[in-house]
Amino acid sequence: MAVKRVTENPGKKTAGVDGVIWNTPPKRNKAISGLKQRGYQPCALKRVYIPKKNGKKRPLSIPTLQDRAMQALYLLALDPVAETQADPVSYGFRKERSCADAIAQCQILLSRQGCARWILEGDIKACFDRIDHTWLLNAVPTDKTILRKWLSAGFLYRQRLHPTEAGAPQGGILSPVLANLALDGLGAVLRESFPRKVGTSAVHQVYLVRYADDFIITGDSKEVLETKVQPLVAQFLKERGLELSPEKTRITCITDGFDFLGQTLRKYRRKLVVKPSKSSVTTFLRNLRTLVKQNAWATAGGLIMQLNPKIRGWANYHRHVCSTATFVRADHVIFQMLWRWARRGHPNKGRV
Numbered sequence: 001m002a003v004k005r006v007t008e009n010p011g012k013k014t015a016g017v018d019g020v021i022w023n024t025p026p027k028r029n030k031a032i033s034g035l036k037q038r039g040y041q042p043c044a045l046k047r048v049y050i051p052k053k054n055g056k057k058r059p060l061s062i063p064t065l066q067d068r069a070m071q072a073l074y075l076l077a078l079d080p081v082a083e084t085q086a087d088p089v090s091y092g093f094r095k096e097r098s099c100a101d102a103i104a105q106c107q108i109l110l111s112r113q114g115c116a117r118w119i120l121e122g123d124i125k126a127c128f129d130r131i132d133h134t135w136l137l138n139a140v141p142t143d144k145t146i147l148r149k150w151l152s153a154g155f156l157y158r159q160r161l162h163p164t165e166a167g168a169p170q171g172g173i174l175s176p177v178l179a180n181l182a183l184d185g186l187g188a189v190l191r192e193s194f195p196r197k198v199g200t201s202a203v204h205q206v207y208l209v210r211y212a213d214d215f216i217i218t219g220d221s222k223e224v225l226e227t228k229v230q231p232l233v234a235q236f237l238k239e240r241g242l243e244l245s246p247e248k249t250r251i252t253c254i255t256d257g258f259d260f261l262g263q264t265l266r267k268y269r270r271k272l273v274v275k276p277s278k279s280s281v282t283t284f285l286r287n288l289r290t291l292v293k294q295n296a297w298a299t300a301g302g303l304i305m306q307l308n309p310k311i312r313g314w315a316n317y318h319r320h321v322c323s324t325a326t327f328v329r330a331d332h333v334i335f336q337m338l339w340r341w342a343r344r345g346h347p348n349k350g351r352v
Contacts, residue, residue, distance in 0.1 A: 001072075001076065002035065002069045002072035002076065003022070003028055003031050003032050003069050003072075005072045006022075006065055006068040006069050006173070007023075007028055011062075015062075015064070015065070016045070016046050016062055016067065016068075017044055017045070017046045017064060018043060018064050018066075020065060020066070021065060022065055031065070031066070031069060035069055035070060035073055037143070037146065040070065041149065042067045042070070042149050042150055042153045043063070043064045043066070043067060044156045044161055045061035045062060045063055045153060045154070045155040045172075046061070046062040046063075046155070046156055047059060047061055047062075047156060047157040047162075053283060058170070059129065059170060060170055061169035061170060061171040061172065062171055063169070063171070063172050063173075067150070067153075067172075068172070068173055070146075071150065071172055071173040071174040074142055074143065074146065075173060075174055077142070078140070082177050082181055083095075085184055086184050087183075087184050087185070087186065087187035087208070087210065088187065089209050090180060090183070090184060090187070090210045090211075091105070091209075092176070092180070092210065092212030092213075092214075093176035093179070093180055093212060094180070099211060099261045099262070099317070100320045102210075102211045102261060103260070103263055103274060103320065103321065105209050106216065106274075107272060107274060109209070110218070110254060110265065110267065110272050111272040113270060115205065115254075116205040116206075116207070116218035116219055116254075117220065117221075117253060117254050118218070118220070118222050118225055118251060118252070118254070119216050119217070119218055119251070119252050119253075120217040120218075120229060120230060120249070120250075121216055121249060121250050121251070121258055121260070122215045122217065122233065122244060122249050123213065123214055123245045123247075123248035123249055124183075124213040124237065124243070124244060124245065125242070125243050125244065125245040125246075126167075127179060127183075127212075127213035127242060128167055128170040128179055128213075129166065129167035129170070130166050130167055130241050130243075131167050131168050131178065131179065131182050131240055131241055131242065132166060132240055133151050133165070133166055133167075135182070135239065135241065136151065136182065137151075139181065139182075140178060140181055150169075151164065151168070152164060153169075155169065166241055176212070179212065182240045182242070183210065183213065185236070186208060186210070186215075186236055189232065189236055190206055190208055190229070190232070193206075193228075194206040194228075194229075204219060204221075204224050205218055205219060205220045206218065206219050206224070206229060211261055214260070214261065216258070217229055222251055226251060230249075230251075254266070254267045254272075255267055255268075259279065262276065262277055262279075262280040262317070262318070263275065263276060263277055263280075263318070263321055264276070264277040264278070273322055274321040275321055275322045275323060275325075275326060276318045276321065276323055280318075281329075284310075284314050284330070285330065285333055285334075287310065288307065288310065288311075288334060288337065291306060291310070292307075292337050292338070292341050296341065296344060296345070297345065303341070307334075311334070315327065
C-alpha cells in the first residue's frame with residue numbers, strides 16, 4: 001500500500017536527490033522488499049522554492065521515493081492515532097474533511113443572531129519550518145529512532161548540504177500529520193480557559209476553526225481577543241517552537257468582513273454572506289491570462305484541454321458559497337480573453 005501510494009500520485013515522476021523513480025513493475029516489487037527498518041538511513045531532501053502571491057518564496061522539500069514509501073508505511077499506523085487526538089474543529093490534511101467543511105463551520109458560528117462579532121485571524125509564521133524537534137520526538141507516538149532520522153536528514157540546495165535543526169520538511173508525506181499533531185490541543189486549551197456556558201448564558205463566545213496552520217477564533221469583544229485569547233495562543237505555540245505571523249494576524253469585526261481559505265465572510269445587518277475573495281478571483285484570472293498568452297498560437301483543442309481543468313477546479317472549490325455573481329463576471333472575462341485570442345489568430349475573419 002505504501003509503494004502503491006507513492007507510485008500512483010501526481011508526483012510519481014519526481015525523483016529525489018538520488019534520481020530514482022519506480023516506473024516499472026519489477027522496480028516496484030524490488031522497492032516493496034526494500035522497506036525495512038534495520039539499516040534504513042534516509043537521504044537528504046531536494047530543496048526547491050515556489051513563488052508565493054506576496055512575492056516571497058515557499059520552501060518545498062522533495063524526499064526520495066524510498067523515503068516517501070517509508071513515511072507512507074509509518075503513516076498507516078500513525079494516522080489513526082492522530083485522528084483520535086485531533087481537534088473536532090480541525091479540517092486540514094484529514095480524511096473526509098475539506099475547506100468547504102471549515103467554511104460551513106464558520107457559517108454555523110457566525111450566521112446566528114447574537115453571535116460573536118469579532119474575529120481573530122491567525123496565521124503561524126513558517127509553521128512547517130519551525131516546529132521544535134524535541135517537542136515532536138516527545139509527543140508523536142511513533143518510532144523515535146526513525147522519526148529522528150527523518151527530522152535531521154538535512155536538505156540539498158545548489159549542491160550544498162544544509163542541516164535541519166527545526167521543522168517538519170514541507171513536501172514529505174508525514175509532514176502534514178506532524179503539523180496537525182503539533183497544533184492539536186489548541187481547541188481544548190481555549191475551551192478550558194473560556195467555558196462555553198456558565199449557567200444558561202454563553203460567555204465570551206470563543207470558538208476555533210482551523211485548517212492546517214490557518215485559523216480563526218471568534219470572540220464577543222475586541223478586548224477579549226487582544227488581551228486574553230491572543231496571548232494564550234502565543235503561549236501554546238511557543239511551547240512548540242512556533243509563533244504568530246505579525247503580518248497576517250489581525251482582529252476584524254464581522255461587519256467589515258475577513259478572508260479565510262479563499263472566501264470572504266462578511267455580515268450585512270443580520271445576514272452572513274460568504275463569497276469568493278477578491279484576491280482569489282484576481283489570481284485565478286491572472287493565471288488564465290498568462291496561460292492564454294503562452295498559447296497564443298496553439299490549436300483551439302489544445303488550449304481548451306489546458307483551460308478546462310483549471311476552470312472546473314476553481315469553480316468546484318467555490319460552488320458551495322454565494323458565487324453566482326462572481327461566476328458570471330469570471331465567465332465574461334474569460335470570454336473576452338478567448339475572443340481576443342481568436343481574433344489574434346484569425347485577423348482576416350469577420351465577427352460572424
